[in-house]
Structure formats: structure tokens, C-alpha cells
Amino acid sequence: MSTARRFDVAVIGGGAAGVAAALEAARLGASVALVEAERPGGSCVHFTCIPTSILLDAAEGFVRARELAVAGVLTASETFQLGRANDRARALARSLAAGLETSLRRARVEVVAGHASFREPGLLTVAGAGELAADAVVIASGARWEPPAVPGLPADRLATPDVVQSWREPPPSCLILGGGPSGGVFALEYATLLALAGSAVTLAAPGPSVFAGFDDDLQPLLADLLQPLGITVLVGAVPLRAEGETVVLATAAGERPVAAACVLAADPRVPSVRGLGIECAGLTPGADGAIPVDAACATGVPGIFAAGDITGQGMRSSTAAVQGRTAGANAAGESRVARLSAVPWLAHTVPPVAAVGSTAAAAQQAGIPLASVTLGFEGTAPSVARGGHPGLLRLHADRRTGEIVSAQAAGPGAHELVSAAAALMQTEATVDQAAALVAWHPSPLELLAEAARRLAG
Numbered sequence: 001m002s003t004a005r006r007f008d009v010a011v012i013g014g015g016a017a018g019v020a021a022a023l024e025a026a027r028l029g030a031s032v033a034l035v036e037a038e039r040p041g042g043s044c045v046h047f048t049c050i051p052t053s054i055l056l057d058a059a060e061g062f063v064r065a066r067e068l069a070v071a072g073v074l075t076a077s078e079t080f081q082l083g084r085a086n087d088r089a090r091a092l093a094r095s096l097a098a099g100l101e102t103s104l105r106r107a108r109v110e111v112v113a114g115h116a117s118f119r120e121p122g123l124l125t126v127a128g129a130g131e132l133a134a135d136a137v138v139i140a141s142g143a144r145w146e147p148p149a150v151p152g153l154p155a156d157r158l159a160t161p162d163v164v165q166s167w168r169e170p171p172p173s174c175l176i177l178g179g180g181p182s183g184g185v186f187a188l189e190y191a192t193l194l195a196l197a198g199s200a201v202t203l204a205a206p207g208p209s210v211f212a213g214f215d216d217d218l219q220p221l222l223a224d225l226l227q228p229l230g231i232t233v234l235v236g237a238v239p240l241r242a243e244g245e246t247v248v249l250a251t252a253a254g255e256r257p258v259a260a261a262c263v264l265a266a267d268p269r270v271p272s273v274r275g276l277g278i279e280c281a282g283l284t285p286g287a288d289g290a291i292p293v294d295a296a297c298a299t300g301v302p303g304i305f306a307a308g309d310i311t312g313q314g315m316r317s318s319t320a321a322v323q324g325r326t327a328g329a330n331a332a333g334e335s336r337v338a339r340l341s342a343v344p345w346l347a348h349t350v351p352p353v354a355a356v357g358s359t360a361a362a363a364q365q366a367g368i369p370l371a372s373v374t375l376g377f378e379g380t381a382p383s384v385a386r387g388g389h390p391g392l393l394r395l396h397a398d399r400r401t402g403e404i405v406s407a408q409a410a411g412p413g414a415h416e417l418v419s420a421a422a423a424l425m426q427t428e429a430t431v432d433q434a435a436a437l438v439a440w441h442p443s444p445l446e447l448l449a450e451a452a453r454r455l456a457g
């Protein structure tokens, strides 16, 4: 007779996806075990979304303080201290993780510490904690960084964001590799952070742009907005080799050496099935290493679901949490689908940039006729009330239906604008409906309503 402990649902991995899955299954009355090899919270809480946004919030505060010092309001003589900001980010992330553990306890989810692997579809071995049997299993084992190799670069000079979060001081110079599965959004964030901390930063993207989700004609305007940070942006640039503290890039204009005491890869994450024994569950990963799922987060093996980065879909915490809730509910016997359209990305650059939906080129390729408007922030009350910073909002709508196809924004309040546009798009709102929004005055949302009014019929 098996000595395995029995649960209705076992979840592998305690990141955004796994925690959401466990809490949802428990809410529906299932007995749930959450197996986590390291610490509940996963990448989002400990290395990616949360620490990165805390660090960039501090960096933005530093920029504001500098501006107030110039205006004579403040005496700010300190520089931005990466080591102190890292200490604070770590402490705050720890308190968030403690809160998560409290939520799991309150929901009666049993957290099992150890590394899980399949023995067979409904049976797991957890290193140091015996065997678990479950009617349904949710795989939420996430992704790992896999930075590209730069010939000649010693391993200790190739960093990922978790490494940056342990630095006391920034390196004198840093080459940040853009592009990757998330379109280089996180490279932009780390370029901002390290430039403000005092590194000489070069951001090199292999493709023609560094701002994913933005139309081609906006790329130079965005680069201008970020220009005060002192970041050198190179597009169509691929690292060839390291030579001492220099990395030679291949560019359209030939080889170009750039100072690089360190090379940082923030975006390249690959789904991670290492040590999971998924073949014992009857699963085969796709070519990208991901476990393919349908909209119900079902894997094709009855009773086994997957959610989050391991599915290779979205690779964002926001989508991981939606998939996790869906997988957790379905593992507990429900029949739900994850709706993942119009998911925004918001980069905490200074000023912020954010986008949702298709670029004009992608929409045209899909045969969608567009009505478009671009508003500058300059001179508008919401922008003047925030200090008169420049910025822009572009809105595309489907000329046939009036539905919003995309929103692209940069400048103070860009996050709020794009979040609101994404919410409208998720409910399939038309520009007529968006035009009728009553926003607070002065607030960035007014700009969205104004753009929609210009597009409304």
C-alpha cells in the first residue's frame, strides 16, 4: 500500500501562478498541497516584478528630488545608492512573501518544502518530504534565466537582475542586452536603474527597435524622452566578443567596441522543466522547453494542468496569476478558460513607457483598417499639473467596429493611461464608450478620453 499523503490538488511551484492556483483550488473547497523548492513568492516577489519596481520607484524618487533641488525646493546632495536601495527592496519583498505565507495558511493550503518530481501522473516525490498523491496536479515551475553566451566574457561579468540586486555599487560601465522573449522591456528598466546609479550604460538591441509594442515612427521620440538618462541606445547590434573591459558589437555600420565592465541580460528567460520528471507524467515539452496548454490550462494528460512561465505564454506575472487561478479552479473540478487578450506591459523607466495591443504594422498585416490619433502631453492640464513634462499617447481603433486596437504611451502617467486602455480593450469597449469616460481633473485619464473623442464618429 502506498504511504503517499493524499490531496485533491497538488501544485508544483509557489510563484505568481502556483500561489494563485493553490488559493483558488482551496477557495473551491479542495485540499491542496503547494510544493516549493525555495521560497513561496517565486521570481515575481523575490527577483523580478517586486524588487525591480521597488528599485525603480526609488530611482524615480531620486530624479524627482534632483528636479526639486534644481527648482530650489530641496537640498539634495546625495547620489542614488544602489546598495541601500537593494537592502530596502529585499526587506520589502520579504514582508510581501511573509504576507503570502499568511494567506496560504489562512486558506489551509499545506506548503511542502522541497523539490517535486513526477513518479507517475498523480504521484510526486518531494525531496526530503516523501510522496504526495493528488487527483489533479498543477505545474507552475516557472522559468530560469538563460543569458546568451558572449565569446571571451568571463562568467562573473555576465549578470542577470538577481545579481544586480546583490550589488553594493554599480559597475563603471554596463552593456545591457535588449530584445528577448519579453521584447526587451526589462532591459529598458535595468538600463534606467543602472544609469541613474552611475554606470555608463549602452543598451544594445538585436532588432530594429528597443520599445516593444510601439510603432516604428515613435521609436526615435521615445529614445529622446529617455535621452536625459544618458543611455546610449544601439539598434541592430549584436555582441560578437569581449576584449578586456570592452565588448565588440556587430552593427550595420561595422564593428563597434563599447565599454562593458559588465554585461547584463534581463529578459532571456526560458521555461524550466529541469528535474521535474515530466516524462513520467506522460508529458513532452515543446521546442521552446514549455509545457503546451489550452485556454483551460489543460496539458492533454487528464488531471495535469500547467500555468505561468512554464507554459511559455505571456511570460508576465499578470498572465501567470490569471492562468494560475484558471488551472487551480479546473484542477478542483470547475470548467473555466483563461482570457488573456489585451495584456499591457508597463516599463518603469523614467519617465515610464507602456503599451497594449497591436502596433500599426501588425494591425495592417492582420487586415485591420485603423483610425489613429497621437496626442502630445505638452500644455495639457494633466501634464502641467505634474510639472509640465513631455509625453505622448497614441491610440489606434478598428475603423469598422470602433474597438480600441492599441494604446502606446510615454511620459508621466503613461502607466495609468495604458492600464485604463487595457481594461477598456479587455471589455471590448469602443472609442464612443471611451469618449464618454468622466475622468478626474487634472488626471492622465483625461488624455485617454480626449484621444477617444477625437476618434469617435
Ligand SMILES: Cc1cc2nc3c(=O)[nH]c(=O)nc-3n(C[C@H](O)[C@H](O)[C@H](O)COP(=O)(O)OP(=O)(O)OC[C@H]3O[C@@H](n4cnc5c(N)ncnc54)[C@H](O)[C@@H]3O)c2cc1C
Residues within 6 Å of the ligand: 012, 013, 014, 015, 016, 017, 018, 035, 036, 037, 038, 039, 040, 041, 042, 043, 044, 047, 048, 049, 050, 052, 053, 114, 115, 116, 117, 140, 141, 142, 143, 161, 186, 266, 267, 269, 275, 276, 307, 308, 309, 310, 314, 315, 316, 317, 318, 319, 320
Ligand atoms: C527583470 C524582470 C522583471 C519582471 N517584472 C514584471 C512585472 O513588473 N510585471 C509582470 O507582470 N511580470 C514581470 N516579469 C515576469 C514575471 O517575473 C514572470 O512572468 C512570473 O514571475 C512567472 O511566475 P511563475 O509562477 O510562472 O513562475 P516563478 O515565479 O518562477 O515560480 C516558479 C516557482 O516554482 C518553484 N519550482 C520550480 N520547480 C520546482 C519543483 N520541481 N519543485 C518545487 N518547486 C519548484 C521555484 O522555486 C519558483 O518559486 C518580470 C520578469 C523579469 C525577468
Ligand SMILES: NC(=O)c1ccc[n+]([C@@H]2O[C@H](COP(=O)([O-])OP(=O)(O)OC[C@H]3O[C@@H](n4cnc5c(N)ncnc54)[C@H](O)[C@@H]3O)[C@@H](O)[C@H]2O)c1
Residues within 6 Å of the ligand: 015, 016, 017, 019, 020, 023, 041, 042, 044, 045, 049, 095, 096, 098, 099, 100, 102, 103, 316, 317, 318, 319, 321
Ligand atoms: N502581476 C500581477 O498582476 C499579480 C497580481 C496579483 C498577484 N500577483 C502575484 O501572485 C502571487 C499571489 O498573489 P496573492 O493575490 O495571493 O497575494 P498578494 O501578494 O496580493 O497578497 C498577499 C496577502 O497577504 C496580506 N499581507 C501582505 N503583507 C502582509 C504581512 N506583512 N503580514 C500579514 N499579511 C500580509 C495582504 O493583505 C494580502 O491579503 C504573488 O506572487 C503576487 O506577487 C501578481
